[in-house]
Amino acid sequence: MFNVDKIRKDFPILKRNVHGKSLVYFDNAATSQTPQVVIDAIVDYYTNYNANIHRGVHTLSQEATDKYEEARIKIQQHFNAKEAYEIIFTSGTTHSINMVASGFASLLQEGDEIIVSALEHHSNIVPWQMLCEKTNAVLKVIPMQLDGTLDMDTYHQLLNENTKLVFCNHVSNALGTINPIEEIIDAAHKVNAAVLIDGAQATPHIKPDVQALNVDFYVASAHKLCGPTGQGMLYGKQEWLEKLPPYQGGGEMIATVSFEKTTYAGLPHKFEAGTPNICGGIAFGAAIDYMNSIGFDTIADYENELLEYGTQELLKIEDLKIFGTSKDKTAVISFNVGNIHPYDIGAILDKLGVAVRTGHHCAQPIMDFYQIPGTIRASFSFYNTKEEIDVLVKGVKRAQMMLS
Ligand SMILES: *Cc1c(COP(=O)(O)O)cnc(C)c1O
Numbered sequence: 001m002f003n004v005d006k007i008r009k010d011f012p013i014l015k016r017n018v019h020g021k022s023l024v025y026f027d028n029a030a031t032s033q034t035p036q037v038v039i040d041a042i043v044d045y046y047t048n049y050n051a052n053i054h055r056g057v058h059t060l061s062q063e064a065t066d067k068y069e070e071a072r073i074k075i076q077q078h079f080n081a082k083e084a085y086e087i088i089f090t091s092g093t094t095h096s097i098n099m100v101a102s103g104f105a106s107l108l109q110e111g112d113e114i115i116v117s118a119l120e121h122h123s124n125i126v127p128w129q130m131l132c133e134k135t136n137a138v139l140k141v142i143p144m145q146l147d148g149t150l151d152m153d154t155y156h157q158l159l160n161e162n163t164k165l166v167f168c169n170h171v172s173n174a175l176g177t178i179n180p181i182e183e184i185i186d187a188a189h190k191v192n193a194a195v196l197i198d199g200a201q202a203t204p205h206i207k208p209d210v211q212a213l214n215v216d217f218y219v220a221s222a223h224k225l226c227g228p229t230g231q232g233m234l235y236g237k238q239e240w241l242e243k244l245p246p247y248q249g250g251g252e253m254i255a256t257v258s259f260e261k262t263t264y265a266g267l268p269h270k271f272e273a274g275t276p277n278i279c280g281g282i283a284f285g286a287a288i289d290y291m292n293s294i295g296f297d298t299i300a301d302y303e304n305e306l307l308e309y310g311t312q313e314l315l316k317i318e319d320l321k322i323f324g325t326s327k328d329k330t331a332v333i334s335f336n337v338g339n340i341h342p343y344d345i346g347a348i349l350d351k352l353g354v355a356v357r358t359g360h361h362c363a364q365p366i367m368d369f370y371q372i373p374g375t376i377r378a379s380f381s382f383y384n385t386k387e388e389i390d391v392l393v394k395g396v397k398r399a400q401m402m403l404s
Contacts, residue, residue, distance in 0.1 A: 002298050007383050010035040010290075014383065021353030024388045029173050029332055029379035030357055031223045032204060034287075038226060041286035045279040053278055054252060054269075068278055071285025072268070078288045079218065080209040081235050085267040088241070089281050092232035093200040094123040096219035097167075099234055099271060100196055101127035103244030104165060110136035113162045115155070115193075118144040118369065119172040119179065122362045124198045128167060137164070144369055148175040148324030156187055163193040170202030174363040174377070175324025176307075176332030178202070185215050194240060200224055204381065205303060205330045207296040210235050222280065227287035231280030234271070241267050248273040299382045303331040306380040310389045317396055323366075323375055331380035334361075337396060340403045342376045348399040349376075354392050 008014050011033045016023045025033060051060035053068050069084070076084045090096045114128055118141050132139045142155045166188040171178050181197050188195045196217035199208060203220040210218050217240065222231040236244070246253055246264055250273035255263040264270045291299070310333050314320055319338040336342060346358035359374040360367045367374055378392055
């Protein structure tokens with residue numbers, strides 16, 4: 001059975017003190033902490049087989065190549081992609097999205113329409129705006145509702161034969177809302193539009209099956225699921241990855257080069273120009289293994305318990321308001337207390353050792369919708385505890401007393 005005390009021992013950073021207090025790390029939606037097995041994978045790479053991949057005949061290069069490609073297969077299996085070459089290693093979600101957006105520049109024309117949701121992270125808004133500027137395609141937005149869910153009736157009305165692409169996050173990083181991506185994907189496919197799902201915030205809590213979803217592109221960052229920063233993935237259906245032009249030119253992505261004509265390498269190398277973050281890819285594989293060893297159902301059940309407890313305890317505080325109250329939510333609580341600026345509460349919490357995020361969470365349109373400058377966001381992971389939530393609640397009460 002799930003034993004949080006045992007799990008916590010896997011994360012060396014959780015022993016840290018901050019301002020003389022035990023660290024309470026509730027900024028998991030920004031980045032997760034790293035278990036010892038992932039740290040060990042990084043150390044092992046640089047200690048024992050650091051070498052460039054796919055090139056050398058020498059032993060170290062072979063070992064590094066094997067481990068890197070093994071990691072790709074772990075990720076393929078985790079997401080249930082049909083082929084390993086449908087997994088492209090990237091530097092993260094932002095990179096993955098830009099890769100697809102820039103590729104679509106050659107496939108769109110004036111009058112084509114792209115739909116994004118109002119709940120997007122800036123990294124899933126700005127690349128599409130840039131794409132629309134380049135192609136004169138039109139950007140349409142699925143509006144959000146007061147509870148932080150999407151207005152799906154309007155979504156269905158926005159779809160038409162001009163819709164070429166739909167982009168939506170699986171889970172909103174600012175509010176924790178789990179979006180109905182099955183419905184979004186199926187409806188988009190009825191008008192032959194492609195769908196990209198931003199899974200950066202979902203993948204730490206949910207194990208998506210890209211074939212069952214029938215999604216065209218699914219993207220994620222390793223650092224949000226116990227892996228290293230600077231590493232991510234793009235899943236793309238083979239037919240789409242073959243249609244899209246390469247993102248960058250360089251080494252590794254070519255078949256032949258001459259000044260008359262260069263031909264591109266096959267998948268996945270066509271999208272992996274240059275020396276990649278080899279160690280990052282391997283550590284991403286180790287992180288996926290670690291999370292699967294606990295089990296995503298176990299993780300979700302435990303985090304839901306934390307979400308329920310945290311919601312109940314925080315709502316006991318007078319004037320505290322939670323933004324994002326969908327019944328389908330991951331363990332993210334975005335809130336404000338009266339008119340106190342979120343930053344001021346965040347700064348006091350930090351003095352008490354509690355790490356939360358304050359601000360617009362890279363999702364300004366959501367804050368504009370609620371007409372607030374930002375929120376305090378506490379995001380829980382499976383290594384957090386109810387006792388830590390008690391520390392947060394006490395801290396918020398103390399900040400409220402000091403500031404009002
Ligand atoms: C964190 C996040 C991103 C950006 O991920 P990077 O790792 O910074 O590229 C995009 N979308 C969502 C929903 C996120 O939570």
